[in-house]
Amino acid sequence: MIQGQCLCGAVRFRTEAEPQGASACHCGQCRRMSGHVWASAYVPKDALTVEGEVRWFDSSDKAQRGFCPDCGSFLFWQAHDEDTISFALGALDAPTGLRLTKHIFTADKGDYYDIAEGVPQR
Template sequence: MHQGSCLCGAVSFSVTAEPKGASVCHCGQCRKQSGHLWASAYAPETEVEITGPVKWCEASKTAKRGFCPDCGSFLFWKAHDEDTISFALGALDGPTGIRLEKHIFVADRGDYYDIADGVPQKD
């Protein structure tokens, strides 16, 4: 099981399933909301328990983003037509044993950094 929380601790979550699809997103929305990029993994929504006052933002017609209304930590991403939920890897407590599988939306990455970790990249 993995546990995590926002910066101020008002929102916490636990993931009972094995996280899948660990990735770093370089899309414009993730860069704007996080200030750089967003690392996440996903699990079935039924295996992620969220406690606290999550505020959901309809980021697009296809997905919403969940964050703490107190400290602003961006914690979740949920596609409207999927039964999984993505959660911020940086919000997890302690060692995770999770390894990145890919970088996504790299065509949208900022021009101020390079991706040089050898992990596969998808435009």
């Protein structure tokens, strides 16, 4: 079982599904929302159990982002037209057993860092 929570513990989530697509997103929205890079993996939406209130923000016409209304932790990303949900790897209880499989939106990355860990970049 994979489980995690926000910084204050008001929102908790868990899944028994095998997380897929562990990635680090370098897009401008993820950088602004997280303060740097947002790492996530996804599972089918119906395989994720969430306890506590999540506030959703429509960050574009294609997706929404979920966060804790108490501490502000950015926990979830979900495309409007998909049946999967991504969750923040940084919010997971350790050990996770997960490894990044890719970096995405690298053309949008900040100019203040380099990506140099040998993981594929898109």
